[in-house]
Amino acid sequence: MRGHGTRSQKGPTANLLECNAMVTRRVIGRVSAEVLVIVVGVLLALWAEAWRESREEHRLAHSYLQRLRADVHLDRDRFARIRFLHEQYREAANELLRILNDESEADPIEAAYLLARAGYLAPDNTVTSTYEDLVSSGRLFLIQDEVLRASIQSYYSDLARRLQSLEDAPMGLRSIARRWLPGDFSREAQQCLWSELDQHLGLPTPEEQQCHPEIAPEPARQVLTRMIRDKAQVADLLNEVLWYSRDVDAKFRVQESRRALLQEQLEAVVPHATSK
Numbered sequence: 001m002r003g004h005g006t007r008s009q010k011g012p013t014a015n016l017l018e019c020n021a022m023v024t025r026r027v028i029g030r031v032s033a034e035v036l037v038i039v040v041g042v043l044l045a046l047w048a049e050a051w052r053e054s055r056e057e058h059r060l061a062h063s064y065l066q067r068l069r070a071d072v073h074l075d076r077d078r079f080a081r082i083r084f085l086h087e088q089y090r091e092a093a094n095e096l097l098r099i100l101n102d103e104s105e106a107d108p109i110e111a112a113y114l115l116a117r118a119g120y121l122a123p124d125n126t127v128t129s130t131y132e133d134l135v136s137s138g139r140l141f142l143i144q145d146e147v148l149r150a151s152i153q154s155y156y157s158d159l160a161r162r163l164q165s166l167e168d169a170p171m172g173l174r175s176i177a178r179r180w181l182p183g184d185f186s187r188e189a190q191q192c193l194w195s196e197l198d199q200h201l202g203l204p205t206p207e208e209q210q211c212h213p214e215i216a217p218e219p220a221r222q223v224l225t226r227m228i229r230d231k232a233q234v235a236d237l238l239n240e241v242l243w244y245s246r247d248v249d250a251k252f253r254v255q256e257s258r259r260a261l262l263q264e265q266l267e268a269v270v271p272h273a274t275s276k
Helices: 012-101 108-118 128-137 146-169 172-180 183-200 218-231 231-269
Strands: none
Touching: 012 108, 012 146, 012 183, 012 218, 012 231, 108 183, 108 218, 128 183, 146 218, 146 231, 172 218, 172 231, 218 231
């Protein structure tokens, strides 16, 4: 009997199982590679989308800050306009009170002109469109500096209340002016007021422009007669204008201080957007 080393021989079933296992490993490896490629691709796509959105948000935030900076800069002239007009209202009201207290030296045409000015009380068209756009679109979060965002919100919240005070102007004197004065005369007197405002703000105006609202002597005397006849009522309305106008001036003097502080904050964030 010959001695031979024993060697296991695999049957057909074992060979089939081994072959299946090899195929399975290859399939799993291939599928794993494909899944990995898909996962990496999805992650890269998500990262690219997040990067794109972040870049777009940064661009939008910078654009909004530039627009806010321009709006706040323009508010300086708007507040100066409001305060100048109310200074003119007070001057006219005080002069009318002086005329009512000293009827002997009253000039009917001057009295009519002063009434047109004191009773004007023009509303203001200050706009806050950039801030309103930020709030209504839900993009206020784009301003990531919490201190700056809080300053912007506080500034425009206060400004809204102060602009509302202009809508609450006393209408008594204006009503009398409209009833007693010819419409053309009132409009001319108001145009003179705006011309003086342009000159005060250094805006271009026609050279040697002179305002001379015209009213016939008789209608002017009738206006003065009515004012003297209803002296107590007119004086009360004039004092109401004075109180209201002083209050507006004080509010916008404070608002101007707030504006200057916010302007400095915005300058630090967008210094390259120069203003004149």
